[in-house]
Amino acid sequence: MSADTTGREAATPSAGEDGGTAGTAGTAAAAGLDERLRRWRLVLGGDTADGTGRRLTGRDAAMDGALTALYGKGDTPRRGRDRSAGLGASAPSVARWLGDIRTYFSSSVVQVMQRDAIDRLGLSTLLLEPEMLEAVEADVHLVGTLLSLNKAMPETTRETARAVVRKVVEDLEKRLATRTRATLDGALDRSARIRRPRHHDIDWNRTIAANLKHYLPEYRTVVPERLIGYGRASRSVKKEVVLCIDQSGSMAASVVYASVFGAVLASMRSLATRLVVFDTAVVDLTDQLDDPVDVLFGTRLGGGTDINRALAYCQSRITRPTETVVVLISDLYEGGIREEMLKRVAAMKASGVQFVALLALSDDGAPAYDRDHAAGLAALGAPAFACTPELFPEVMAAAIEKRALPIPETA
Secondary structure (H helix, E strand, C coil): CCHHHHHHHHHCCCCCCCCCCCCCCCCHHHHHHHHHHHHHHHHHCCCCCCCCCCCCCHHHHHHHHHHHHHHCCCCCCCCCCCCCCCCCCCHHHHHHHHHHHHHHCCHHHHHHHHHHHHHHHCCHHHHHCHHHHHHCCCCHHHHHHHHHCHHHCCHHHHHHHHHHHHHHHHHHHHHHHHHHHHHHHHHHHHHCCECCCCHHHECHHHHHHHCHHHEECCCCEECCCCCCECCCCCCCCCEEEEEEEECCHHHHHHHHHHHHHHHHHHCCCCEEEEEEEECCCEEECHHHCCCHHHHHHCCCCCCCCCHHHHHHHHHHCCCCHHHEEEEEECCCCCCCCHHHHHHHHHHHHHCCCEEEEEEEECCCCCCCCCHHHHHHHHHCCCCEEEECCCCHHHHHHHHHHCCCCCCCCCC
16 A cells, blocks of 8 residues: 555544545445445545545545645546645645644544645745644644754744644643652652651551451451551652653654653652753753743754763762662664763662663654664663653652563563
């Protein structure tokens, strides 16, 4: 199946979604067949070889036109009408197309089509126009594109771009913050557990569970021989977290998610959070963690990679190694000194640092990465794996408690 057909298939609505009806005439079987032909016609694009014999009218024809503008470029002329494909470099025509796809397709499909339009038709430069930014459906991938264009962005566009980025960031914070704080608060409390608690510090649930073998049936009670409790509530910092983020172009979505998580972690009083981004240079953005939008616009997507240099900087800022978690987020394509990078990781782990290596922090599926470097880290007891935003709180909780990381089976 061609790339054009694959793109159309991804963007074409399934049965029951917007885009017309199969009609009410005839039997249910006939109606079902007509709907299948309609959907195949939208997927295949109506070339002479599509074999459906189905003509599109009304809303379906408009949907087909929007799909053809994106996925029909370079195709042979359509039978019955000679329709050109592509959006050209005209901002008005792109704006109309963006309006059309938002009318005919769901939000998730619109995001896929926008991403394909940027990749296939080279529309990135049009995003430098405020009118264009106001018309797009904002998502993590669009934010990554805008950040890559940051240096070329004129002042007239910058505020609009910040508004688009802020909307995405706020949506992510609403989705991720509550669960992250709850998960890590529990992990921090458990990591501070004491074995000789005062009465009001006893964790009764865990104490009872640990002493069930001492249950006395005649008294219907448990006689605890070992008390388990939490340390007294304290405003002091319990753990230190260093997020070390690769800002090469392939890591755009990971940079967005990591910046949001960095701001969430920084808002927790019991954590001291540092956020460092790197390519061949290293930039410490910790002082901007109160606003993840500032963090994102402080990054510079693209360029080379020097992981060893970044880890050297992070290592130099560690003051309590046994209470520190270092999270490296990188595809591990190292442009620096490989042996030094691995020695540095080994030294941090030997000093008591909990080291976590994430190949990606996104929902984009299996990432490309340097397998030799991943194997080198695994040999040091630091397996590298891709992590979704939903899994990240559990990974951090495990690292804080110094237990096995919840590595996905597909990693």
